[in-house]
Amino acid sequence: MNLNKKVLLYVIRRLKERGTFFGKLQVMKLMFLIDHLDVEGKKEKISKESFLGNEYIIYHFGPFSFKVSEEYDMIKDEELKNEVVLDEKIREKVDLIIDKFGKFDGWTLQEKCMEMLGISLQEKGRFMGLKIKEILKN
Amino acid sequence: MRFLSFSRFKEEYKDIEDENIKQELFYLSLFDISFQDLEKSDIMRRIWKDVEKKVKERISHFFKKGIFKKMSVDDFIQKNVYNDRLCKFIIAFELEKQGIKCGFSKSDDLVINKNRNIIIEIKRVVTGTQLDNYIKEIEKKYENSEKKILVLLLFPQFGEENYERVSRLTEIYYVIESYLKNKLKNVKVLCQYITEIRIEEYSISRLIERTANIIKSLEEKV
Numbered sequence: 001m002n003l004n005k006k007v008l009l010y011v012i013r014r015l016k017e018r019g020t021f022f023g024k025l026q027v028m029k030l031m032f033l034i035d036h037l038d039v040e041g042k043k044e045k046i047s048k049e050s051f052l053g054n055e056y057i058i059y060h061f062g063p064f065s066f067k068v069s070e071e072y073d074m075i076k077d078e079e080l081k082n083e084v085v086l087d088e089k090i091r092e093k094v095d096l097i098i099d100k101f102g103k104f105d106g107w108t109l110q111e112k113c114m115e116m117l118g119i120s121l122q123e124k125g126r127f128m129g130l131k132i133k134e135i136l137k138n
Numbered sequence: 139m140r141f142l143s144f145s146r147f148k149e150e151y152k153d154i155e156d157e158n159i160k161q162e163l164f165y166l167s168l169f170d171i172s173f174q175d176l177e178k179s180d181i182m183r184r185i186w187k188d189v190e191k192k193v194k195e196r197i198s199h200f201f202k203k204g205i206f207k208k209m210s211v212d213d214f215i216q217k218n219v220y221n222d223r224l225c226k227f228i229i230a231f232e233l234e235k236q237g238i239k240c241g242f243s244k245s246d247d248l249v250i251n252k253n254r255n256i257i258i259e260i261k262r263v264v265t266g267t268q269l270d271n272y273i274k275e276i277e278k279k280y281e282n283s284e285k286k287i288l289v290l291l292l293f294p295q296f297g298e299e300n301y302e303r304v305s306r307l308t309e310i311y312y313v314i315e316s317y318l319k320n321k322l323k324n325v326k327v328l329c330q331y332i333t334e335i336r337i338e339e340y341s342i343s344r345l346i347e348r349t350a351n352i353i354k355s356l357e358e359k360v
Contacts, residue, residue: 025175057216059172069174073183106175107271121279125246128221129141 004052005071007034007094010084012075014098024072025061025106029113032056032063033097036132037116046116048136051093058119058127058135062110142205142218144242147227150201157343160228161336163200166193167225168262168294168332176267185297193219222260225292229260232346238353256286256356258349263293263308273314277321286324286356289314290349295333295340305331305340324359326352 011030015021035054038047050056056063086094101109114120117135119127127135154160174186197219198211206214218224226248230240239251250256259279261272269291280287293308295301308331315327328348333340 023176023178028172028175057220059220060170060222061172061175064172064175066171069171073187121275123245125222126244128246129217129223134140 002071003090004054004068005075006084006086007031007052007090008068008071008075009079010086010091010094011098013080013084014095015102016080018098018102020103022105024069026104026109027072027106028064028068029062029106029109030097030101031065031068032113033101033109034094035065036063037097039093039096044116046132046136048133050132052090056132058114058117058124058130058132060124060128061106062113063117063132140217141223142214142227144227144230146205147224148231150205151228151231154200157341158336159200161332161341162196162334164225164228164342165294165332165334166196167219167222167228168292169193169220169264170222170262171220173262173264173268176265182265188297222262225262226260228342229258229290229346229349232342233350233353236346236350238350250353250357255284256288256353259287259289261289261291263291264296269314273317276318280322280325284323286359287322287326288349288352288356289318289325289327290345291327291329292345293329293331295331301331301333301337301340324356326356328352 008027008031011027011034012021015026031052031054035050035052035056036046038045054065054067056065058064101112104112114124117132119135154163169189171190174183177183177186193215194211197215198206209217230248233240241249241251241254243249243257248258248260250258259276261276263269263272272291276287276289291308291311291314293304295304308329311327311329315325318325318327330345330348331340332342332345338344
């Protein structure tokens with residue numbers, strides 16, 4: 001099983017345990033934060049580097065990854081029954097993101113992600129279709 | 139090339155005369171791939187996969203090959219189709235043919251050039267959840283604006299749905315317009331259902347005719 005799928009299964013399982021699983025939009029944004037939120041520094045910021053290696057593009061509903069989307073759609077219910085073990089470093093970050101952002105639904109997370117990227121509602125149209133790396137370069 | 143420019147788009151699009159081809163291209167421009175993140179059912183997600191496949195297979199047929207020398211078809215779709223760029227350009231081009239000069243604001247909104255005080259806010263809608271979010275977003279975006287806002291809610295035919303029935307369900311502009319009128323100063327809402335294969339009532343030409351009429355009435359309004 002590849003790392004992406006493992007993380008996805010882990011995230012969905014944890015959200016379900018907490019009773020705050022709202023669906024794919026929410027999971028996509030959490031995956032974005034796992035990938036791009038820099039939690040090492042004093043201030044949280046979006047980093048150019050991707051922690052799990054996924055690439056995101058801004059669309060109407062915020063950061064979207066074709067790879068994550070595809071992996072999410074292939075998850076079968078029975079796969080969610082088994083416990084997933086992640087490497088400690090990865091688990092730490094994933095847990096941190098879930099603890100902090102797992103209570104929000106997809107739409108709220110979308111707004112938070114755009115805020116972290118410094119993109120206002122008025123400017124959104126200008127950034128739609130751009131990759132995270134392209135946005136952070138400017 | 140990062141994004142297709144309006145002038146480059148015009149060069150490509152001006153030679154398309156067949157209304158059926160225009161309809162198909164416009165229909166394909168009505169999908170934002172991130173919409174599928176809202177879907178909870180497998181059936182809806184499957185339809186999204188079909189849409190994705192269709193866009194990928196068809197889109198390159200509408201443009202001259204040169205455009206894909208600098209960027210792959212996938213990149214082109216990601217940068218110009220799934221965001222609302224292509225859809226906006228088609229609408230702007232067709233409005234200009236009706237004598238309505240169009241331009242784009244710094245934030246890439248479609249504006250009517252006469253005095254730049256009319257903004258066309260285009261929203262592509264597949265599900266009710268989306269519509270709900272769009273309305274909240276429009277409310278927030280223009281809450282203190284003096285501009286005249288024309289909201290185009292475009293509903294593309296999705297999967298095997300019965301277009302006659304669904305198109306009737308999508309004519310809910312009067313509800314949305316009444317709601318938004320309580321929140322914003324100057325707003326008009328137009329809902330248009332768009333079929334994949336051209337049917338006059340649900341076509342790009344019908345949309346342009348209706349949009350042009352509203353723009354004229356907004357221009358006259360002080």
